[in-house]
Amino acid sequence: MHISDGVLSFSVVAAGWAITLVLSALILWRCKYKYDMAEQIPKISIITGTFFVASLIHISIGPTSVHLLLNGLMGVVLGVFAFPAMLVGLTLQAFLFQHGGITTIGANNVIIGIPALISYWTFRFGYRKGINVAFMGALCGALGILLSGIFLAFILISTGEEFREVAYAALIAHLPVMVIEGIITGSVVSFLLKVRPELLPVDTEV
Amino acid sequence: MDHLKLTRILVLLGMVLMLLMPGVSAHRVYVQEQITEVEIKAWFGGGDPMPNADVSVYAIKNGEEELYIEDRTDSNGLFYFTPKLGVSEYRVVVSESGHKSEKTFNLAGGSAAETENAELPLSASVVAGFGYIIGIAGLALYFSSRKSKGQ
Numbered sequence: 001m002h003i004s005d006g007v008l009s010f011s012v013v014a015a016g017w018a019i020t021l022v023l024s025a026l027i028l029w030r031c032k033y034k035y036d037m038a039e040q041i042p043k044i045s046i047i048t049g050t051f052f053v054a055s056l057i058h059i060s061i062g063p064t065s066v067h068l069l070l071n072g073l074m075g076v077v078l079g080v081f082a083f084p085a086m087l088v089g090l091t092l093q094a095f096l097f098q099h100g101g102i103t104t105i106g107a108n109n110v111i112i113g114i115p116a117l118i119s120y121w122t123f124r125f126g127y128r129k130g131i132n133v134a135f136m137g138a139l140c141g142a143l144g145i146l147l148s149g150i151f152l153a154f155i156l157i158s159t160g161e162e163f164r165e166v167a168y169a170a171l172i173a174h175l176p177v178m179v180i181e182g183i184i185t186g187s188v189v190s191f192l193l194k195v196r197p198e199l200l201p202v203d204t205e206v
Numbered sequence: 207m208d209h210l211k212l213t214r215i216l217v218l219l220g221m222v223l224m225l226l227m228p229g230v231s232a233h234r235v236y237v238q239e240q241i242t243e244v245e246i247k248a249w250f251g252g253g254d255p256m257p258n259a260d261v262s263v264y265a266i267k268n269g270e271e272e273l274y275i276e277d278r279t280d281s282n283g284l285f286y287f288t289p290k291l292g293v294s295e296y297r298v299v300v301s302e303s304g305h306k307s308e309k310t311f312n313l314a315g316g317s318a319a320e321t322e323n324a325e326l327p328l329s330a331s332v333v334a335g336f337g338y339i340i341g342i343a344g345l346a347l348y349f350s351s352r353k354s355k356g357q
Contacts, residue, residue, distance in 0.1 A: 001304075002304070002305075003304040003305075004301075004304065004306040004307065005306070006306055006308075007301065007304055007305075007306045037346070037350040038347060038350045041343050041346050041347050041350065042343065044343070045340065045342070045343035048339050049335075049339050052335045052339065053332055053335070056328070056332070058250075058254060060254050088338075088339065088342060092338055093335075096331040096332075096334055097328075152304060156303060156304060169303060170303065
C-alpha cells in the first residue's frame with residue numbers, strides 16, 4: 001500500500017502533504033482541549049510502535065507480497081489520533097525501512113490514515129448501537145485495509161493506471177491481510193474492553 | 207681467416223632473418239569481452255521477489271537516455287535483456303502498482319552512480335524506530351506537563 005518516490009506527479013504529492021499536515025494539525029489542536037494529553041500519549045506511542053514494526057510482517061500467499069498495515073486497529077484504539085500518529089510511523093518506515101517514499105509520506109498518510117478514521121467512526125457507531133464488540137473490531141480491522149486498497153487505486157489513477165485493475169489486484173492481494181487484521185483487531189478490542197475499557201475512545205465526540 | 211669471416215656473415219644473416227620473421231608471419235589479434243545477457247532482479251524489502259512488474263530499460267549513450275526495452279519481470283522477479291551493441295551504460299526502472307525502484311549501472315565495470323543506499327541492519331532500524339517514538343512521546347509529555355503546570 002505504500003507508494004514509492006517518483007511514482008506520483010508533483011500536484012498529487014503536494015495535495016497529499018497538504019491534506020496530511022492540515023488534518024493532523026486540526027486534530028491535535030481540537031484534541032488539546034478535549035483530552036488529557038498526558039494520559040493519551042503513552043497509548044499513542046505504543047500503538048505507533050506496533051504500527052511501525054507491523055509493516056515488517058510479510059505474508060506471502062499467492063503471487064504478491066503484502067505486509068500488515070494495522071490501520072484499522074490504530075483507528076479503533078486511538079480514535080482521531082490515529083491520523084497524526086501515522087505520520088510519525090510512516091516517516092520512520094520511509095527513512096528506516098525504505099518502505100514507500102519520502103516525498104510520498106503525505107499521500108501514503110492519506111491512503112492509510114483516512115481509512116483508519118473511517119474505521120474508528122464505524123466502530124464507535126456499532127459500539128453505541130450495542131453490536132457485538134469483537135465482531136465490530138474484526139469488521140473495522142478488515143475495513144481499514146479494504147478502504148486503503150480503494151484509496152490506493154484512486155490515487156494511482158493520476159499515474160494513468162486503470163482504477164478497477166489496481167483496486168482489484170490490491171484487494172485480492174490483501175485478502176489474507178484483511179482476515180489476519182480482522183482477527184487481531186477483534187481480539188485486541190474485546191481484550192481491552194474487558195481489562196481497561198477506558199482505553200477505547202468510544203465515549204468521546206470528536 | 208676467410209672461413210671465420212664467412213661464419214660471421216652467416217650468423218649475422220641468420221640473426222637479421224630471425225628478427226624479421228615475427229613481423230612477417232603473425233597477424234594482429236583482437237580480444238574483447240561481450241556480455242550477451244544482463245539479469246535484472248527485483249525484490250521487495252524482506253526478500254520476496256517482485257513478479258510481473260513493469261521493467262523499462264534505458265540505454266545511456268554519450269549522456270543521452272533512450273528507451274531500449276519495456277517488458278515485465280517473470281514469476282521470480284527476474285528479467286533478462288541483451289545489451290545494445292556498443293552501449294554499456296543502462297538505467298533500469300522497475301515498478302509495480304505504486305512500488306518503484308531504479309538502478310543505473312555500467313557493464314564496462316566502472317562503478318556507476320549508486321542509487322541504493324547502504325541499509326542499516328533490520329534489527330538496528332527497528333531499535334532506532336522505537337527510539338524515535340519514545341523520544342517523540344517524551345517531548346510531547348514534556349510539553350503537555352509544562353502546559354498543565356502553567357495553568
